[in-house]
Amino acid sequence: MDENTPHIAFGCAAFTDKKLPILKKPEFLTAPQIELSEIPHLGKLNIRCDSINRDEVSKLIQCNLPAEPNYMSNKAGRFAVSLGPDEYLLLAEPGSESQLEQILRSSHLLEHISVVNVSDAFCAIRLSGIKVRELLSKGCPIDLHPNNFYSNRTAQCELALANVILICLEDNEFVCICRTSFAEYVLDWCIDAGQEYGILISKKI
Amino acid sequence: MLRIKCPFCGYRNESEFSCGGEAHIARPSAAVSDKLTDSTFSEYLFMRENPKGVFLERWCHTSGCRRWFNVARDTVTHQIYEIYPAGKTPKTTIGKKAYQVNWRRKSKAEVASKYLKRTPK
Numbered sequence: 001m002d003e004n005t006p007h008i009a010f011g012c013a014a015f016t017d018k019k020l021p022i023l024k025k026p027e028f029l030t031a032p033q034i035e036l037s038e039i040p041h042l043g044k045l046n047i048r049c050d051s052i053n054r055d056e057v058s059k060l061i062q063c064n065l066p067a068e069p070n071y072m073s074n075k076a077g078r079f080a081v082s083l084g085p086d087e088y089l090l091l092a093e094p095g096s097e098s099q100l101e102q103i104l105r106s107s108h109l110l111e112h113i114s115v116v117n118v119s120d121a122f123c124a125i126r127l128s129g130i131k132v133r134e135l136l137s138k139g140c141p142i143d144l145h146p147n148n149f150y151s152n153r154t155a156q157c158e159l160a161l162a163n164v165i166l167i168c169l170e171d172n173e174f175v176c177i178c179r180t181s182f183a184e185y186v187l188d189w190c191i192d193a194g195q196e197y198g199i200l201i202s203k204k205i
Numbered sequence: 206m207l208r209i210k211c212p213f214c215g216y217r218n219e220s221e222f223s224c225g226g227e228a229h230i231a232r233p234s235a236a237v238s239d240k241l242t243d244s245t246f247s248e249y250l251f252m253r254e255n256p257k258g259v260f261l262e263r264w265c266h267t268s269g270c271r272r273w274f275n276v277a278r279d280t281v282t283h284q285i286y287e288i289y290p291a292g293k294t295p296k297t298t299i300g301k302k303a304y305q306v307n308w309r310r311k312s313k314a315e316v317a318s319k320y321l322k323r324t325p326k
Contacts, residue, residue, distance in 0.1 A: 070215070156269045164209070
């Protein structure tokens with residue numbers, strides 16, 4: 001690929017193969033209580049850097065890398081999720097990831113950090129609605145109570161035995177980042193588990 | 206189900222972790238490894254402790270942060286006495302004792318691991 005053309009991440013195959021919207025709900029409900037959609041073309045960068053370089057990297061990507069584990073920080077539509085003591089996942093607006101990658105690669109820090117574009121390796125699913133926590137609790141062993149898992153909290157965990165990164169945006173709004181190859185499985189599981197609450201899978205919320 | 210406290214992610218279910226077997230197995234230094242007998246090298250390569258009691262093991266938080274750490278666990282009661290970073294020795298009395306009584310501390314393979322590494326010319 002030409003270096004100057006910005007890389008646009010592909011959409012997720014699980015969503016393009018299915019005829020959307022899909023609505024599953026019991027008859028007594030008038031409206032679905034969970035809505036699910038993909039966040040298409042979201043830029044994802046895996047950044048590894050020590051705490052010494054954290055501030056400098058934060059300046060370059062214009063988003064603070066979180067110092068605390070299991071938290072995320074956001075600034076102007078960019079989200080930085082902490083994945084480990086020296087590992088972060090940067091979620092950036094579609095199309096900007098290749099530019100960000102270039103900025104980091106051309107900086108003097110490159111000897112000490114690692115940047116990998118994982119936009120196509122992962123797929124972001126947005127879940128919202130009043131029953132979202134109930135749905136996720138069915139397949140996720142971690143404590144999702146609002147007192148424990150609130151806005152800006154993240155967790156790398158298992159969702160129905162698939163490895164996912166869960167991000168809490170707001171009280172009833174979550175982003176689930178899973179491997180693209182697992183997206184179809186996660187989607188099917190969500191449809192199955194969310195049937196009793198009423199679930200609507202659409203292209204965009 | 207054990208609840209293991211990952212040093213990074215906090216308490217998580219055992220199903221998210223994978224056990225990496227005995228900790229503190231030192232590879233014989235390259236300077237002497239070609240002079241070691243097969244039986245000595247097999248102490249490093251094959252022989253593993255299987256105690257009834259406190260055992261020092263390596264664990265990895267596979268479904269989470271994917272980081273390795275060491276755990277002092279009782280193989281009978283499953284009680285976890287200590288969780289400490291990989292590459293470090295235990296700090297608690299129980300952990301220290303388990304470290305010292307292990308036959309490996311006196312094995313020829315471990316003694317050979319303490320030789321200085323060959324300096325590159």
